[in-house]
Amino acid sequence: xxxxxxxxxxxxxxxxxxxxxxxxxxxxxxxxxxxxxxxxxxxxxxxxxxxxxxxxxxxxxxxxxxxxxxxxxxxxxxxxxxxxxxxxxxxxxxxxxxxxxxxxxxxxxxxxxxxxxxxxxxxxxxxxxxxxxxxxxxxxxxxxxxxxxxxxxxxxxxxxxxxxxxxxxxxxxxxxxxxxxxxxxxxxxxxxxxxxxxxxxxxxxxxxxxxxxxxxxxxxxxxxxxxxxxxxxxxxxxxxxxxxxxxxxxxxxxxxxxxxxxxxxxxxxxxxxxxxxxxxxxxxxxxxxxxxxxxxxxxxxxxxxxxxxxxxxxxxxxxxxxxxxxxxxxxxxxxxxxxxxxxxxxxxxxxxxxxxxx
Amino acid sequence: xxxxxxxxxxxxxxxxxxxxxxxxxxxxxxxxxxxxxxxxxxxxxxxxxxxxxxxxxxxxxxxxxxxxxxxxxxxxxxxxxxxxxxxxxxxxxxxxxxxxxxxxxxxxxxxxxxxxxxxxxxxxxxxxxxxxxxxxxxxxxxxxxxxxxxxxxxxxxxxxxxxxxxxxxxxxxxxxxxxxxxxxxxxxxxxxxxxxxxxxxxxxxxxxxxxxxxxxxxxxxxxxxxxxxxxxxxxxxxxxxxxxxxxxxxxxxxxxxxxxxxxxxxxxxxxxxxxxxxxxxxxxxxxxxxxxxxxxxxxxxxxxxxxxxxxxxxxxxxxxxxxxxxxxxxxxxx
Numbered sequence: 001x002x003x004x005x006x007x008x009x010x011x012x013x014x015x016x017x018x019x020x021x022x023x024x025x026x027x028x029x030x031x032x033x034x035x036x037x038x039x040x041x042x043x044x045x046x047x048x049x050x051x052x053x054x055x056x057x058x059x060x061x062x063x064x065x066x067x068x069x070x071x072x073x074x075x076x077x078x079x080x081x082x083x084x085x086x087x088x089x090x091x092x093x094x095x096x097x098x099x100x101x102x103x104x105x106x107x108x109x110x111x112x113x114x115x116x117x118x119x120x121x122x123x124x125x126x127x128x129x130x131x132x133x134x135x136x137x138x139x140x141x142x143x144x145x146x147x148x149x150x151x152x153x154x155x156x157x158x159x160x161x162x163x164x165x166x167x168x169x170x171x172x173x174x175x176x177x178x179x180x181x182x183x184x185x186x187x188x189x190x191x192x193x194x195x196x197x198x199x200x201x202x203x204x205x206x207x208x209x210x211x212x213x214x215x216x217x218x219x220x221x222x223x224x225x226x227x228x229x230x231x232x233x234x235x236x237x238x239x240x241x242x243x244x245x246x247x248x249x250x251x252x253x254x255x256x257x258x259x260x261x262x263x264x265x266x267x268x269x270x271x272x273x274x275x276x277x278x279x280x281x282x283x284x285x286x287x288x289x290x291x292x293x294x295x296x297x298x299x300x301x302x303x304x305x306x307x308x309x310x311x312x313x314x315x316x317x318x319x320x321x322x323x324x325x326x327x328x329x330x331x332x333x334x335x336x337x338x339x340x341x342x343x344x345x346x347x348x349x350x351x352x353x354x355x356x357x358x
Numbered sequence: 359x360x361x362x363x364x365x366x367x368x369x370x371x372x373x374x375x376x377x378x379x380x381x382x383x384x385x386x387x388x389x390x391x392x393x394x395x396x397x398x399x400x401x402x403x404x405x406x407x408x409x410x411x412x413x414x415x416x417x418x419x420x421x422x423x424x425x426x427x428x429x430x431x432x433x434x435x436x437x438x439x440x441x442x443x444x445x446x447x448x449x450x451x452x453x454x455x456x457x458x459x460x461x462x463x464x465x466x467x468x469x470x471x472x473x474x475x476x477x478x479x480x481x482x483x484x485x486x487x488x489x490x491x492x493x494x495x496x497x498x499x500x501x502x503x504x505x506x507x508x509x510x511x512x513x514x515x516x517x518x519x520x521x522x523x524x525x526x527x528x529x530x531x532x533x534x535x536x537x538x539x540x541x542x543x544x545x546x547x548x549x550x551x552x553x554x555x556x557x558x559x560x561x562x563x564x565x566x567x568x569x570x571x572x573x574x575x576x577x578x579x580x581x582x583x584x585x586x587x588x589x590x591x592x593x594x595x596x597x598x599x600x601x602x603x604x605x606x607x608x609x610x611x612x613x614x615x616x617x618x619x620x621x622x623x624x625x626x627x628x629x630x631x632x633x634x635x636x637x638x639x640x641x642x643x644x645x646x647x648x649x650x651x652x653x654x655x656x657x658x659x660x661x662x663x664x665x666x667x668x669x670x671x672x673x674x675x676x677x678x679x680x681x682x683x684x685x686x687x688x689x690x691x692x
């Protein structure tokens with residue numbers, strides 16, 4: 001019934017190489033795109049946009065970025081929060097210094113700047129491996145947050161030390177600032193997410209991605225068969241930094257609007273994104289989406305159930321939430337260390353045979 | 359003697375003391391990492407949990423009072439008794455052993471043979487869980503920790519007068535050294551000595567070292583891995599308790615206590631993940647380094663450099679020596 005390759009004949013190299021080789025997958029993909037671009041914008045309201053959809057879109061971009069680094073290239077990074085902060089502050093400086101340039105390009109350039117910073121902090125990865133590298137990336141996390149906190153140039157000498165997103169428009173419609181409409185911000189982030197996912201998907205199934213995976217699986221062996229570890233690792237850091245920077249820029253300018261760096265981009269953000277990648281599935285684009293959706297939805301659901309239905313005090317629910325999130329992560333790792341993406345793969349295999357399993 | 363140099367010496371001494379406290383936390387990491395290859399991110403939260411449990415037992419708090427009150431509508435808070443510190447510490451050690459057993463039984467037994475990154479993530483999950491659990495059990499308000507053997511023999515706090523007078527006599531400037539830091543140093547020395555004796559001269563300690571050396575070989579001579587892992591987690595829990603008491607007495611028992619784990623990480627990098635002397639020397643270097651840096655360079659760049667200096671120092675150091683100061687040489691084969 002579902003997921004049958006039968007009858008789906010490939011008659012050209014192009015169709016043989018397509019991203020979704022199974023017709024059912026393609027249909028699902030196009031349906032999702034149509035729903036996301038043409039249906040959701042008409043249904044969306046402020047609550048849905050701010051509580052669920054915007055965080056999901058933005059975290060999904062960050063998760064894709066981190067998944068490239070951790071899942072595809074095997075370089076564990078705990079500096080995501082710091083790199084998102086670079087994106088946010090780069091975006092802020094660009095928005096205030098060059099108001100005549102479109103916000104769309106600001107976000108892209110912030111991604112580029114973050115990529116550069118990420119490469120700088122990625123350079124030690126050539127010498128340092130494994131956990132030592134993971135801890136070393138914490139240097140980026142703490143140093144960058146401190147930098148944005150202490151050097152007034154970055155927040156334009158504002159008295160509060162916060163940065164605030166000025167109003168900017170795209171095609172005459174406001175996408176940042178206080179007077180935005182839910183559908184506009186949603187579509188703005190969605191475009192970036194789709195673009196990022198498209199680039200990431202095609203990079204990872206091409207030569208670059210295979211080099212990354214070779215480095216991940218065993219870097220010495222990869223070097224011997226002719227993969228340049230310098231280029232592979234640095235390119236992974238750059239691409240990852242680009243996406244993470246974009247998500248940081250969007251997180252600040254479109255979603256929050258005003259940011260205090262220690263609060264918004266602290267170490268917890270790094271862990272959150274890493275959880276998304278691990279729970280979603282290392283080395284899987286679908287996993288980045290699934291992980292982001294799961295960890296964005298979970299606190300919302302817990303809050304609705306705990307506070308609104310059961311009427312428990314909020315601080316108690318906050319503690320319970322920690323227990324449940326922590327417990328779920330552990331349970332997840334025990335039952336399915338390869339994440340939601342693996343569940344999805346298993347489900348697809350089942351669906352292929354259903355309803356005649358023999 | 360120039361004034362700045364005297365100040366620097368005081369900063370240096372205080373840095374040494376701070377370094378001892380970092381080393382205390384780092385020790386727990388090293389123990390677990392050596393024996394099971396698990397990089398236990400929850401070590402800091404374990405210290406928090408231990409300290410909260412100790413205070414809770416001392417003051418006779420009812421566990422989960424808040425939760426019970428919310429569910430049943432009751433108003434219970436305290437049992438109304440006060441428990442002697444020594445007994446409370448013993449009970450807390452019991453709780454930490456129970457925790458070690460539960461962690462091994464529920465979590466890591468099922469994760470044997472997984473990749474290190476998965477184990478690492480599991481400990482982060484465990485850290486979240488424990489943090490929420492500790493808050494649920496003993497509620498999250500800031501608590502004061504007093505460990506007293508008799509009514510007037512508590513953990514000493516405040517300026518150490520003899521050192522103050524002694525240095526005043528020499529330099530004309532009295533050094534401020536906290537009594538608590540001195541106590542912590544002594545406790546740390548005793549703890550390390552005890553650990554060395556335990557691992558060198560007892561059967562269990564030797565088994566622990568055997569497991570750290572080679573799991574398979576240890577299994578083949580009849581050492582129970584499960585038991586050793588529970589043991590190691592218990593010892594790490596005990597170290598966490600000591601660290602929790604010291605840090606808790608210094609700055610109150612509160613959430614920020616769990617952040618000391620983040621202070622211990624650069625110490626580990628510097629000293630090497632697998633070396634107990636490394637943890638101590640690394641702790642001292644980091645403690646002295648960050649205090650001196652803050653003293654000398656901090657005012658020029660806006661202060662609060664202690665947050666990142668340790669990491670950057672460790673990072674630069676690692677570029678030249680990837681396995682840390684005392685870590686085992688990393689040999690890679692295809």
